Amino acid sequence: MSRVHSAVPSNTRPDGDVILYPTEQEVRKLGCCICGMPASAHHIIGCGDRGVGMKSKHMAPLCPRHHNQGNYRESVHAGHEGWEDEHGRQVDFVVRTREALGYPRLPLDVDGEPIL
Ligand SMILES: [Zn+2]
Numbered sequence: 001m002s003r004v005h006s007a008v009p010s011n012t013r014p015d016g017d018v019i020l021y022p023t024e025q026e027v028r029k030l031g032c033c034i035c036g037m038p039a040s041a042h043h044i045i046g047c048g049d050r051g052v053g054m055k056s057k058h059m060a061p062l063c064p065r066h067h068n069q070g071n072y073r074e075s076v077h078a079g080h081e082g083w084e085d086e087h088g089r090q091v092d093f094v095v096r097t098r099e100a101l102g103y104p105r106l107p108l109d110v111d112g113e114p115i116l
């Protein structure tokens with residue numbers, strides 16, 4: 001998909017690479033990445049790409065149950081370790097979300113892991 005992302009949030013990394021982030025509005029429109037229900041934009045947690053007290057700019061769409069209104073393992077905010085155990089890694093949903101919206105791929109580290 002070719003698109004122009006001129007007005008979206010971006011960030012320049014220390015190495016000079018510029019990364020573009022989907023907006024919350026774009027992310028929400030996809031529907032929950034687990035069940036497809038109407039979703040809000042979840043800023044991934046515990047993945048180490050932000051300073052103390054800062055929200056990650058990386059997002060994935062989640063419905064209330066899979067976001068913050070369910071039990072442990074069901075809702076990511078009830079404990080992201082249990083949620084990832086149940087559903088998969090947040091970072092992989094970020095990758096799929098970016099793909100679905102036509103955003104450039106994240107750079108990979110030597111192990112082939114996306115650099116957040
Ligand atoms: Zn859901």
Ligand SMILES: [Zn+2]
Nearest residue numbers: 041042043067
């Ligand atoms: Zn969230």
